Amino acid sequence: MTYNIKEIASLAGVSKSTASRVISGNGYASPEARARVLEVVEQLQYKPNAVARAMVAKRTNNIGVIVFREQQPIVSHPLYGKLIDAILEAAEGLGYSVLLKTDREMSVRSADHMLERRVDGLILISRLRKNVVDHVKKYNLPYLMVNGSTDDPDVIHLVSNDEEGGAKAAAYLHGLGHRRFFVIAGPQEHRSHHLRLEGFKQGLQRLGVPASDLTVVLSPESNLEQGARLMAEHFETFIGGGYTVLFTTNDMLALGAMKVLLQRSVRVPEQAAVMGFDDIDFAAAYSPALTTVKVDTNRMGHDAVALLDRLIHQEEVLSKKNEFASEILIREST
Amino acid sequence: MTYNIKEIASLAGVSKSTASRVISGNGYASPEARARVLEVVEQLQYKPNAVARAMVAKRTNNIGVIVFREQQPIVSHPLYGKLIDAILEAAEGLGYSVLLKTDREMSVRSADHMLERRVDGLILISRLRKNVVDHVKKYNLPYLMVNGSTDDPDVIHLVSNDEEGGAKAAAYLHGLGHRRFFVIAGPQEHRSHHLRLEGFKQGLQRLGVPASDLTVVLSPESNLEQGARLMAEHFETFIGGGYTVLFTTNDMLALGAMKVLLQRSVRVPEQAAVMGFDDIDFAAAYSPALTTVKVDTNRMGHDAVALLDRLIHQEEVLSKKNEFASEILIREST
């Protein structure tokens, strides 16, 4: 059974107004009135209707999170899963509930759903079309973007410093003595994959590595399967070409590709060093454990919610672009 | 800017009632009125306020999903992540949005949040205390449990057939010629881990394997780290004891433990066969790929939402206990 405030009020012998004041904690009520109302609330296990509250407050205390991604895994993507865990935790801490949606059509529909549900703010995750942002902008709903890409100077976004991470990876591997580099890079329309590759290339160039000592293979998707497929496809080139490094623009690609190497009895890291990017849980769990560039998804998720909260409260927000430092994690594969 | 129906109505030159009828699609409206309203809606990009709608419909079209788990990973748990992906997809298909919450305190608070927000139904995931179910039961909110455990005959729940899976694993490994079995089992308060172990034991017993040829080590948590820690701790026993099989009650434990075996140069499967349970994405990606018992999380998630939808529509629901067959996936580690 579910009661409403009118019933609570009448059982407590007060008016709705008074009942509302004690339940919501706003406004005065005599100690006696307060006690009677609270007793009824307790006894009936009254749960105030948040929908009605939202109606008058013009605030739902819900935030919307949309993950744009064409293929599974989405929530079960090791990186996005961690990001969502962090977002849920942070949201809880600030009193928000989260409406979560995945959008495989990369359309404007999911944003419309959130708009209709009157979320207080919106977190847009991963690669999304420009028109989605343009659409959201028309409503004055606070929003921000995580791990996506945009050239729109208005959009507040959180990203990892992918270019720097790529360059660091190049420097680290070069420092180990490697001279011929093989790269499998994810979709270049995606900011992260693009910048990680660019950073890596530039890093190499700065170290004086000629372009002829670098081979880049582009992958249409950034998952385990494509990593494995491309490594298998280019196996002869890799082995015959004197390459001693496999760098990939994320861990899934690295792990997929490394499996092929191991299956074909290539010793990692003795014959070939393998390095990824992200630091998903399985990077450390693999054997050999994968050297990678860590993205601090936990902090990113927490900061995203904190920032959105500032936006919701109309507080000033310092900078549009929020970059998170990337850090090399040396493990067994290099 | 965001408009309300009154503004739409007045711009279209009709009453709120008429505007409402055409926008909601319920009730009559002349073609002319309809056209005028729709034009204004389109031009102003009007988004009806779902909060107000929910208020009168006494239905939010939101469902709540709570994952009960004391430790990270929660959403980023490979199994729960997949389950949530399936739930989101199925919910979307039936017109629901989902409010997602993780509960690490195993309390009743998260359920209360959902109750206050007036979700149409609730999906409770993983291990949860009896008092949570008892609490939810008091409100007449449709709910069901996925991958949890209960001895309450009223509770509609979806589980994998863990006992059968365990027995199948035993039979398969025994059939391969193995005679001494080492098991790392997750928390026995958790239904799945408990039944998987029971099924495995009983399977072995039926095959005439004496209890002395089975060693079981209990793990306080079911993650990679504990799998690795326990294997390292019992390594001497394992190697010195003539065991040729490592079976674990989930893939994370298996992968964590297998890494230790590989690091110490134990050849898998030649010297030791390793087998897990769940079929998370990384089971197939590991090298050697992990043989496991597959739980069809995708179907489980879809069925959970479909079932909840039936409950919400007060349709009859066939059986309280919905069991999903488990299936052995033979890969490289056995």
Added chain:
DNA sequence: CTGAAAGCGCTTACAG
């Protein structure tokens, strides 16, 4: 300190 009234943005009988 308290209660009556108005209002949040919709929908739904009901009368015309």
Added chain:
DNA sequence: CTGAAAGCGCTTACAG
């Protein structure tokens, strides 16, 4: 086919 009215469950000035 259409509009005025009432109501969903709250909160918030306002008068007393």
